[in-house]
Amino acid sequence: MTPEENNLIISAQKGDRASFERLIYSYDKNVLAIAYSYINNREDAKDIYQEVFIRVFRSIEKFQFKSEFSTWLYRITANVCLTYRAKRKKYSYASLDENIEDEDGSEKSFAETIAGDINADEEALSSDIQTNIEKGLEKLSPQQKLVFTLKHFQELKIKEIASIMNCTEGTVKNYLFMATQRMREHLKDLVG
Numbered sequence: 001m002t003p004e005e006n007n008l009i010i011s012a013q014k015g016d017r018a019s020f021e022r023l024i025y026s027y028d029k030n031v032l033a034i035a036y037s038y039i040n041n042r043e044d045a046k047d048i049y050q051e052v053f054i055r056v057f058r059s060i061e062k063f064q065f066k067s068e069f070s071t072w073l074y075r076i077t078a079n080v081c082l083t084y085r086a087k088r089k090k091y092s093y094a095s096l097d098e099n100i101e102d103e104d105g106s107e108k109s110f111a112e113t114i115a116g117d118i119n120a121d122e123e124a125l126s127s128d129i130q131t132n133i134e135k136g137l138e139k140l141s142p143q144q145k146l147v148f149t150l151k152h153f154q155e156l157k158i159k160e161i162a163s164i165m166n167c168t169e170g171t172v173k174n175y176l177f178m179a180t181q182r183m184r185e186h187l188k189d190l191v192g
Contacts (some may be wrong), residue, residue: 007019009023009060010071011061013060013061019040020060023062027073028053028156030070031049031073033176034074034077034149034150034153034154035048036044037149037153038145040137044084048084051080052076055076055080067163071163074156074160074164075166077164078146078165082143082146116132119122132187133183135186137149137183137184139182140183141178144175144176144182147161147165147172147175147179147182148175148176148179151176158173158176
């Protein structure tokens with residue numbers, strides 16, 4: 001933790017909303033990315049994002065500097081993802097009207113992307129791969145999915161994931177191994 005982050009946390013614990021907002025700003029994109037890669041629905045990810053920061057706001061005074069702030073925050077994010085998923089139990093889908101972000105940061109609907117200069121066959125194959133990955137992720141247990149998401153989409157280390165999930169590194173490795181095996185099995189026909 002940097003001294004600046006340390007000071008922001010202490011100020012936020014004393015009720016300084018500006019410090020809390022500055023602290024959150026440095027992590028908000030990561031929290032949203034974790035939520036989106038876990039739940040795969042933009043609106044649900046925003047709901048998770050809001051719930052995470054409400055919980056952080058309510059419990060910031062309980063943060064005891066025993067771990068990195070990011071670890072504590074991502075643990076809350078992981079817990080919210082797991083409970084949100086258990087409560088909602090709904091399947092996500094990709095709509096042709098849903099906006100997706102282009103490489104240059106502009107938003108286009110999926111249908112516009114296909115109709116653009118991109119080769120439609122390549123786009124369809126990419127979409128098919130993405131759909132199959134999403135279906136494979138849905139078959140994983142919540143813990144396996146979370147570990148797989150944090151490792152492969154957020155590129156966190158095993159040690160960080162163990163700290164976030166409040167379990168041993170061996171448990172994380174087991175979840176990751178099982179998730180990888182199940183994903184491999186699910187995608188074997190697609191990959192060849």
